[in-house]
Amino acid sequence: MRFLAAASLLFLSACGLSESGDTNAPKVAPILTSEDAVDIQTFAEPQKARVTHVDLDLELDFEQQMVSGSAMLDIIAEPDVDTVVLDNDGYTVETITDGEGKPLEYSVGEVVEGKGAPLTVTMGKARELTISYSAKDAAALQWLTPEQTAGGEHPYLFSQGQATLNRTWIPTQDSPGIRQTWSARITAPEDLTVVMSGLAGDEPEVLDDNRRAFTFEMDKPVAPYLIAIAAGDIVFQELGPRSGVWSEPSMIEAAAAELSDTEAMIDAAEKLYGEYRWGRYDMIVLPPAFPYGGMENPVMTFLTPTFIAGDRSLTGLIAHELAHSWSGNLVTNANWTDSWLNEGVTSYFENRIVEEIYGKKRADQEAALSFAAIEETLAEVGMDAPGTALHQEVNVDSIGSAIVYDKGAYFLRTVESIVGRDRFDAWLQQWFDNHAFQPATSAMILADLQENLVKDEAEAEKLMLREWIYEPGLPSNVAKPDPAAFAEVDAAAQAFADERTLDEADWAKWTSAERQRFLASLPRELKEAELAALDEALKLSTNNNNEELFLWLKLALENRYEAVVPTTETFLANVGRRKFVAPLFETLMEQGDWGQAIAKRTYAKTRPSYHSVTQGTVDGLVLGGSR
CATH class of the missing domain: 1.25.40.320 (Peptidase M1, leukotriene A4 hydrolase/aminopeptidase C-terminal domain)
Structure with a gap:
């Protein structure tokens, strides 16, 4: 198709596609070489040499708060290329050897704040490297003392890799556009359980030193920020035939109850946009120190306990992280200037899942809260602020989630309102299918919309696609939320503002979205x-x-x-x-x-x-x- 040529998909000469199971996942994913796809946040030069697989063999040391061991990397490169550049943000390299165990020369370059340093390995003709290393005080890793956990008896570890933190504990090319398969063997004290964002192997091996070894594999190429780990006193409860939840024992019943709609959400997502391609959808409810609401690590979504309200009123978060299994994990922004391709598309998808499971009223109300966030942000920074465009120019900071998440979702809501839901859904499913396990850019989705959705010039004018993606503010064709979504709540808020009166019975019957709207609308x-x-x-x-x-x-x-x-x-x-x-x-x-x-x-x-x-x-x- 034309947009593929424009985006410059590149396979290095050593790279061919091989199938993985029945999911049609390439073992080696293409990279994008167009100017807008270049990731300036990595030192890697993937057009010359790039990592295709990472095999970790690591020991967790809770006393030293350190991981140590080795990473074996598979590299593909042009025949005349004899060096490969990796990202290093603080881990200490001990040795680097080739596939035969022969030492290789390497150098660590100058540190760039917020980016780390380049690790350049002179590999010659070698295409397999083993890096022995350790990572202490890695920014991606949160080490908790027993006192910081619910149980109070055992330490805990979890990681957070997005956007570029995994380079603090994994030696690889840490860029979303350089997709990699991976495997791991992790040893931990015997009273702790380890989970990762890959499918677990056989039962953990009991070792002689009061430790256990856990194995994992991700046989589909993923963006490296999606490699994640957690370890602690955790237990598992099944939710459905392909879903379950991990948490500390004291929280497992509450977590499972709050997540009881998970299997129905997976079914709803598949009904909307096709097969769930990752095998299992498990989750782990982490200790409160986790910095985000959720992180969409494949096969093991990481969740904050703050979503547990006792009434499933905040489970839109689960719909969001599940939707990332298509937008973000399956099709990934090539670099972070296009993060709306991950988050905005996912936020739209999330709302559709919520509508399927909880009904149109709740979906409309949550969408209205989203629109209010956009309006509030634009009122604060101005309609012309450059950070309010979906596609971010290099060195221009995004205004925040109201743009990346909410404006991105409203872009797709607007397109849907103009072309109709049936046509829109068919287009979005083919987008996921045709770009599965690949990186993408704003230019690519624009070209895809123009080629596979827009029927004529008149419709193109109505859609204002380029304005939505590349211009600041909100285009004039935005499909605004139903003003009746919060009519009762807005009237109550106005009555309080005018007369300081409130009917407590109203609050008791309102949904969480209505209560949030009321609180946000108070003087x-x-x-x-x-x-x-x-x-x-x-x-x-x-x-x-x-x-x-x-x-x-x-x-x-x-x-x-x-x-x-x-x-x-x-x-x-x-x-x-x-x-x-x-x-x-x-x-x-x-x-x-x-x-x-x-x-x-x-x-x-x-x-x-x-x-x-x-x-x-x-x-x-x-x-x-x-x-």
């Missing part, structure tokens, strides 16, 4: 007595729904409401999710001496419990980046 300046009345009537400070509790705490802190300070401190001590933690610290820091004193004393206590992702953001807010 931003409220008196102490008004806040106290709200809290007493709606039991906001004891709310088990973290999305709702977060909105309440933020509003109360904006008004320097002293009564919520203990709740805020407890929340920040028990939750490491950046989405919640960073805005609360930012709000405190904006409140002058009163709030800054609270923020600084709280962060001094909580910082060690946060993942480096969360620390990196909050350090800039509370410490001014001085640490």
Whole structure:
């Protein structure tokens, strides 16, 4: 097709496609060589030599908080290429040898802040390398003491690789456009269980030194940021024939109950856009230090415990991470300037799953919350801010999730509203099928839309495809949410704003989306007595729904409401999710001496419990980046 030629798909001469099982997954995925596909966040030169497989053999040392062992890499390269460049952001190389065990020369280049350093290996004609190494204090790895876990008896480890953190503990070419298969053998203390984002092998091997060895394999080429690991005192509960959940024992029943719709979600996703190609869909509910809501690691989604509300009201998160099995994992942005291809497409897909499982009302309400986030962001930064385009220019920071996630989803909602759902769904399924296990760019999806969806010039004008992808702000054709989605809630919020009246019975019957809408719509300046009345009537400070509790705490802190300070401190001590933690610290820091004193004393206590992702953001807010 024309867009394939335009995007410059490249297979190196040594590379051919080989089938993997019945999934038609290539053992070696193509790379993209067009200018817009080049990843400036990696030192790798994949057009010359690139990694196609990583085989890890690692030992977990909880006392030293270190991984050590070896990584064997398969390389493909042009015949006359004798070097390969890998990414290194802190791991220590001991030796590098070829397939026959002969030492190879290597050098580690100058460190670039935020990127690490190039590891250049002189491999000659060798196409198999073994790197012996260790990684201590790796930014991707969060080591928890027993006291930081629910059980309190055993340590815990989990990783977070997106976007470029896996280069802190895995020697490879850490770029989403350089897809790799991988395998691993991991040893850990015998009382801990290890899981990874690959299919587990046989029962773990019991070793002589009170340790066990676990094996894993991912036989489909994935972006390297999707290699993930967790280890701790965890147990498993089956949810369906191909799904289940891991967590600490004390949390497993609550987690399984909250995730009881998972198998139905998989069925709904397949009904929408075709076969689920990864075999199993398991999840692990991690300790609260996990910095994100979820991470879509193949066959093992990592989840925050903050989604557990007791009523499945926040399971849109599960729909989102499941949808990534198609958009993000199956078809992946070639570099992070096109991250909307992962997140925006997934957010649209998530809403369709929610509609299938929970009905149109809930889906419409969640979409309306998404649109409100776009409007709020654009009102704050301006319609012409360059970071509000879906495709990000190099060196232009995205404004954030309201663009990458929400504007991306509304782009596809708008296309669907113009061409009709049947045509749109057929197009999106062929996009996933035709680009399975491959990287993609904005230019590619634009060309695909023009070739495989748009029927004539008149429709092309209506769709405004290029404007959506490359221009800032919101195009004029945006399919706005149904204004009736929150009519009752908006009326209640207005009544409170006008007369400070509230019918508590309304709150009791509202969905979580309606409650979030109400809290977000309240006047931003409220008196102490008004806040106290709200809290007493709606039991906001004891709310088990973290999305709702977060909105309440933020509003109360904006008004320097002293009564919520203990709740805020407890929340920040028990939750490491950046989405919640960073805005609360930012709000405190904006409140002058009163709030800054609270923020600084709280962060001094909580910082060690946060993942480096969360620390990196909050350090800039509370410490001014001085640490």
